[in-house]
Amino acid sequence: MAEVYFYHLTRSRLDQALPDLLEKVRAKPWRALVRGRDIEKLKQLDTALWQYKEDSFLAHGLIGENHDSDQPILLTNQLDNVNHAEILLLTDGAKTTPQEVALYTRVCLMFDGNTETELTAARTDWKALTDAGVPAQYWAQEDGRWTKKAEKKAD
Template sequence: MAEVFFYHLTTSPLEQALPDLLEKVRGNAWRALIRGTDQNRLSRLDEHLWQYRDDGFLAHGLAGGEHDADQPILLTTGTDNTNNAEILLLAHGAKTDAVEAGTFTRVCLMFDGNNPDELTAARADWKALTDAGIAAQYWAQENGRWTKKAEKSA
């Protein structure tokens, strides 16, 4: 059964927080599917992931290429788990439901806490997923670190 981690971004944007999370995902030898809602924003994120550090990068691809199934990290607006990812990462207001979440080891929902619409949507997602019996943790940025603020068991 999957667990859902909610990441409340308050001090850094997604582009700054995401690479650290993806490095941890890859450190566990997991594959990640990053779902967004806007192809242009995913394209900017794609460029950022290649250049975010001078001494390294995160191997990944944008969905729609001939090697999607081989990508350790795949960015998409679609719902197909083309790269057999264990981790589903939702950004830019992308959604999942309890049935889909249950097909992943972990679902990470990252939302901009300074955007009232994203904050409201994340609260609704927490309620819907936990009401469906999925374990969830809520993490918020605090003093430059992630702090667990809430947890609900399955």
């Protein structure tokens, strides 16, 4: 069964933390679907992914552009897994269900810990998913590194 990893952003913004995580995803090499709710925020992420490092290239696309199904990383506000991703990364309060989690190798939920709305939503999501028997890990930023703070195993 797939696990859900909760990433509590406290020291960096999503556009700073996401590229490093996506590089690890691609090193597997897994395909990734990055789902948000707001297409304008996804466009900002798209720009950030193209510009985050001068010496690196992170191939990706934004939904509705050319060759969505061929993209190794696809930014979307839709539910369909059109690029056949193994990893689903949720941003901007995007939601998932236990049934959807089962379709992926891993689901990552990234949330801004400095925003009460996102923090509350992540707590609600943790409870709903773990109560449904989905294994989950909670990671928080500490001293520039990710530290595992909690884990709930499958029942």
